Amino acid sequence: MAELVPIIQLGNPILRQKAALVDNIQDEHIQKLIEDLITTVVQANGVGIAAPQLAQSYRLLIVASRPNPRYPNAPEMEPTAMINPKITAHSTEVVKGWEGCLSVPGIRGLVPRYQAIEVEYTDRNGKLQKQELTDFVARIFQHEYDHLDGIVFVDRLENTLEMITEQEYQQRVVNNI
Ligand code: ZN
Secondary structure: OOOOOOOOOOOOHHHHOOOEOOOOOOOHHHHHHHHHHHHHHHHOOOOEEEHHHHOOOEOEEEEOOOOEOOEOOOOOOOOEEEEEEEEEEEOOOEEEEEEEEOOEEEEEEEEEEEOEEEEEEEOOOOOEEEEEEEHHHHHHHHHHHHHHOOOOHHHHOOOHHHEEEHHHHHHHHHOOO
16 A cells, blocks of 8 residues: 655755665565655645655656646646656757745745756666656656755756745746736
């Protein structure tokens, strides 16, 4: 059974560690961690989560884009576990977009990310997958991938003036004021 595991918050040193490669995907612990991550990200209205956010320092992330109250315009997709992911190529174009993080509650920031990336990862069945991701889904991947290297989105802000509270974000950005 998947369980709802507490999400660790900014300040916890695990969020600043470089996560370890997963060497046995079929391991019960890893398969249960995938279930816990998916359950937790859906429950928290997130669009992605990385294993270190559940205090498990493994190179494993979930991309789970779907429209929800925190991201009303997100595209719909099945939650996908990506194990030992890599970015193999990226666009020269960088775009800024608003991000938040389940480990940094109450804060949003404008973060520059590659518009398109090519990625490789192993899926939860142990199969190597290659995909091109663009726009919002590429942004989710890059945000979660950073967690595997101990990087948090606030580290990537170009200017602290581009950091606002969740409440202001909801009023100004989502409602286009
Ligand atoms: Zn995050």
